[in-house]
Amino acid sequence: MFRSLVPALLAVGLVVMWSSGFVGAELGTRYAPATTLLAWRFLLVAGVLAAWCLWRGTRMSRRDAALHAVLGLLSQAGYLYGVFAAAEAGVAAGTSALVAALQPLVATALAVPLLGERLRPRRAVGLAVGLAGVGLVVGADLLRPGAAPWWGYLLPFGGMLSLVAATLLERRARPAGSLVEALAVQCAVSAVLFTAAAAATGTLVPPADPVFWSAVVWVVLLSTLGGYGLYWVNLARSGVARVSALLYLTPHTTAVWSWLMFGDPVGAGAVVGMVVCTVAVVLVGSEEGPGAPPGRHTATEPSEESRAHGSPGGRIP
Numbered sequence: 380m381f382r383s384l385v386p387a388l389l390a391v392g393l394v395v396m397w398s399s400g401f402v403g404a405e406l407g408t409r410y411a412p413a414t415t416l417l418a419w420r421f422l423l424v425a426g427v428l429a430a431w432c433l434w435r436g437t438r439m440s441r442r443d444a445a446l447h448a449v450l451g452l453l454s455q456a457g458y459l460y461g462v463f464a465a466a467e468a469g470v471a472a473g474t475s476a477l478v479a480a481l482q483p484l485v486a487t488a489l490a491v492p493l494l495g496e497r498l499r500p501r502r503a504v505g506l507a508v509g510l511a512g513v514g515l516v517v518g519a520d521l522l523r524p525g526a527a528p529w530w531g532y533l534l535p536f537g538g539m540l541s542l543v544a545a546t547l548l549e550r551r552a553r554p555a556g557s558l559v560e561a562l563a564v565q566c567a568v569s570a571v572l573f574t575a576a577a578a579a580t581g582t583l584v585p586p587a588d589p590v591f592w593s594a595v596v597w598v599v600l601l602s603t604l605g606g607y608g609l610y611w612v613n614l615a616r617s618g619v620a621r622v623s624a625l626l627y628l629t630p631h632t633t634a635v636w637s638w639l640m641f642g643d644p645v646g647a648g649a650v651v652g653m654v655v656c657t658v659a660v661v662l663v664g665s666e667e668g669p670g671a672p673p674g675r676h677t678a679t680e681p682s683e684e685s686r687a688h689g690s691p692g693g694r695i696p
Contacts, residue, residue: 386616390625393613396605398632400459401476402640403602404466407594411586413463416594418577419585421455421570424599428563439556444564446554451565454545455607456572461538468531471643473634477517478535479542480630484510486543487620494550502620505662509627512655519648546622549614558608566603627656 407416439447458479465475484506490496520526554561577583585591613622631653637643 389609389613389616392605393609393622393625394628394632396601396609397626398476398629398636400598400602400606401462401466401472401479401629401633402636403594403598404459404463404475405472405637405641406597407591408463408467410588410591410594412577412580412582413460413467414573414577414580415582415585416591416598417459417463418570418573418583419595420598420603421566421573423595424603425563425566425570427599428559428566431559432563437557437560439560439564443554443556446548446552447556447561447564448568450545450549450554450561451568452572453541453548455565455569455603457541458538458545459569460573461534461536461541465527465531465534465538468534469527470531470535471520471527472637472641473630473643473645474517474520474527474532475535476630476633477513477520478532479539480513480627481510481536482539482542482546482623482626484623485540486546487623489543489547490550490620493547496620498620501662502624505624505659506620508662509624509656509659512627512652512659513630515648515652515655519646546614549611558611561611562604562607565607624659627659631656 404413404416462475462479465478466472470478487496487498487502487506491498521532556564574583585595610622613625634643634645634653638645
């Protein structure tokens with residue numbers, strides 16, 4: 380019974396934890412620059428994960444370490460800087476999530492020619508419907524008085540493209556290593572990058588405000604360990620199309636969350652968009668199989684190929 384619920388629990392966990400990153404970005408950048416928040420986020424999480432790997436005595440080949448380093452630059456440093464810098468520029472958490480939600484359409488579209496994943500007509504319709512739902516919500520925010528500067532909306536867009544590149548690279552390269560090992564390398568690279576950037580811009584010293592440190596703990600536990608962990612686990616268990624469809628739910632989850640925490644209004648457009656995106660997820664996720672390449676099993680159990688190569692999802696529970 381419980382085994383049959385695992386895919387659903389992983390999917391719900393991904394939506395909630397991934398949404399937490401946008402809320403944490405808005406919370407933290409109210410008290411410090413994006414580089415400060417990101418530097419301390421990754422210094423803490425990299426230290427915890429490195430200590431765990433040293434205690435376990437884990438090892439990784441140079442090839443796999445290099446691949447995970449690149450994945451870290453793309454999926455964490457590149458993507459998160461776009462999101463956090465957008466929050467610093469005044470883009471609301473829900474709107475930033477909506478702009479980043481274009482990732483499913485781009486990732487799924489590119490997975491067809493680059494990875495050989497099949498895109499069935501039902502899924503194509505579902506992805507298009509999801510994009511329409513995103514457009515309903517983000518359009519209203521772009522037109523409202525007092526919106527963030529136009530270039531602020533380009534920041535999460537650039538971050539989204541960085542995450543797309545990481546997703547497709549992981550699916551093609553299949554670097555070895557457990558989930559903890561993969562995150563340790565990725566977070567270590569991001570820690571070095573953001574610490575250097577913060578030091579160079581004079582923003583490395585953190586504020587003493589306890590709310591800032593609450594935001595750091597928030598993004599470490601919920602967003603990094605929870606969000607990225609569940610992202611790679613879900614990606615290892617299913618195809619790009621199904622994981623991408625789940626991300627369509629994060630903008631609206633973020634909108635409700637930011638309304639509860641910050642009082643950000645949720646208008647009629649957001650409600651309609653939430654319904655439309657829910658329909659999109661049903662269309663994309665209701666078919667058997669995630670549209671993976673022939674010969675690759677990607678349902679609820681990891682493939683033999685995935686076990687052999689040790690994808691970032693590592694040892695799937």
